[in-house]
Amino acid sequence: MPNRAPSFIRSRSHGPSAARRAGFVRIAGAALVVAGLASIASLVPNAAQAQSAAGEQAVIEYRQLVMGAVGSNMGAIGGILKNQLALPGAIAIHAQQMADSAKLMGPAFKQKVSAGKTDAKPEIWSDWAKFEKAIADYEKAASGLAAAARGSDPAATGAAVKALGESCGGCHESFRKPKEQSYKNR
Amino acid sequence: MKRAGVHVGVGGGVAVPIARLVGLAGRVGPAALVALAGLLAATSAAPAVASERSASSDVRLAQSDEAARHVAEEIARAKAAGFGRTTPLERGRRIFHATGGCTCHTNFPGEGDGAPPLAGGRALETPFGVYYSTNITPDRETGIGGWQTGDFVRAMREGLSPSGEHYFPVFPYTSFTGLSDADLADLKAYLDSLPAVRRANRAPEAWPPFSWRFVIAGWKVLNFTSARIESDPARDAAWNRGRYLVEAAAHCGECHTPRTSSGGLDRTMWLAGSKDGPEGELAPNITPDEKTGIGEWSINDLVWYLETGLKPDGDDTQGLMSEVIRHGYANLSREDREAIAGYLLSQPPIANRVRGGD
Secondary structure, three states: OOOOOOHHHHHHHHOOOHHHHHHHHHHHHHHHHHHHHHHHHHHHHHHHHHHHHHHHHHHHHHHHHHHHHHHHHHHHHHHHHHHOOOOOOHHHHHHHHHHHHHHHHHHHHHOOOOOOOOOEOOHHHHOHHHHHHHHHHHHHHHHHHHHHHHOOOHHHHHHHHHHHHHHHHHHHHHHEOOHHHOHHHO | OOOOOOOOOOOOOOOOHHHHHHHHHHHHOHHHHHHHHHHHHHHHHHHHHHHHHHHHHHHHHHOHHHHHHHHHHHHHHHHHOOOOOOOHHHHHHHHHHHOOOOHHHOOHHHHHHHOOOOOOOOEEEEOOEEEEOOOOOOOOOOOOOOOOHHHHHHHHHHOEOOOOOEOOOOOOHHHHOOOOHHHHHHHHHHHHOOOOOOOOOOOOEEOOOOOOOOHHHHHHHHHOOOOOOOOOOOOOHHHHHHHHHHHHHOOHHHHHOOEOOOOOEOHHHOOOOEOOOHHHOOEOOOOOOOOOOOOOOOHHHHHHHHHHOOOOOOOOOOHHHHHHHHHOHHHOOHHHHHHHHHHHHHOOOOOOOOOOOO
């Protein structure tokens, strides 16, 4: 490291000449113009940024609505079974809706948005193939429950509900932040 | 008086109460450090106290009018409920499931679903270092196959090994102390029927003095009472069964109750949730408070939850709770799950919002 002061200090130590001052005014003027242009120009990226933040929030909200509908169907199935509600055929319909919603999940999560009010883990995008596999497993489990519920064996329905619940849990374990890290608990 | 006659041990914990003590020290500062110093000072007198205590415990174990009467009552109650036709192994399996399947003794986090069941080695991380769960398979050398039933009872009730060493309270003997003689004997018989796995226990990788077992003698003086859970005659059989399951076997309070500065359970906040649950998990408020607890859950909701891990809103369960449901509570009888649910919902509601991430 050579023991030399930076050039602006050395030049100041000599004192500014008139030519230097004139140069400075020209530079300062140019700088003002540039800054003015930049501030106008910066409105454009700011607007784009704001729009993309709003867009990201909309993506998060959409994903949460899709997953919320899945949860509502699972809750409804649980409600029917645990309270023995007389709703013939309802479990199969709820299960079919859950199977159909699997087709919404891939597109809903395709865009990487992992910051903000979301519990989506970055692993969704770093291991997209595994995420898609988890969705496929979930779809299979939901279709399995729909088929079992159309049959007449309550034990088969019970087992299919558990299997479906485990597919939810399996995917959540890998791809959803645990409650300790949830934005809801911050 | 719901809590009259409840004599479960206080303190202890799935996640090393001493660890919590340090966690608390970090938060509340000097006062807790003074408490810690006090605790350590108490241990200098501890060996004597401990031997007195274990002697008196032995007397209590051996002295048996009261215990025998209790066992007889319990057997009568079990017979009345139709359990007289079961074998010790079936009854033992039931208690095993009521504990949550002893999943702390299986190294799921380290070895996945293929971890050898109950062979120990699960790392329980604490601010003092890492404690490892032990091998409770019937392997005679590395497990508990060589133990007599009395050794097992003493470990579960007094937190003492067959050679008289103190167990670190990461092992929740503070709750298991409430279990009955008959259930402990059956549980040992059931564990003995499972496959033996040869795997040596690992010493804790903790710093002195927290790797010294005698320190625990002092901790016990502050936080542990060895006592059974007696039936409350003013309550019905289902409620008493629920209390027994919740407070002793299922040891719910060990995770779902916050700790005091000395690392014991804060009984004034019984089951009201802890943000310092085991393995760093957040343990929710499970008192029937409507806003912050499970006050809006019905008995059916809880029974279903304990069977499937699915909450009323359809969400699933993660973490340790999902393990103890899958390997334990899901395999209980419906009556036992109903008893747990009924007891939990009969507890006084406590408003306490448990939040993590801070």
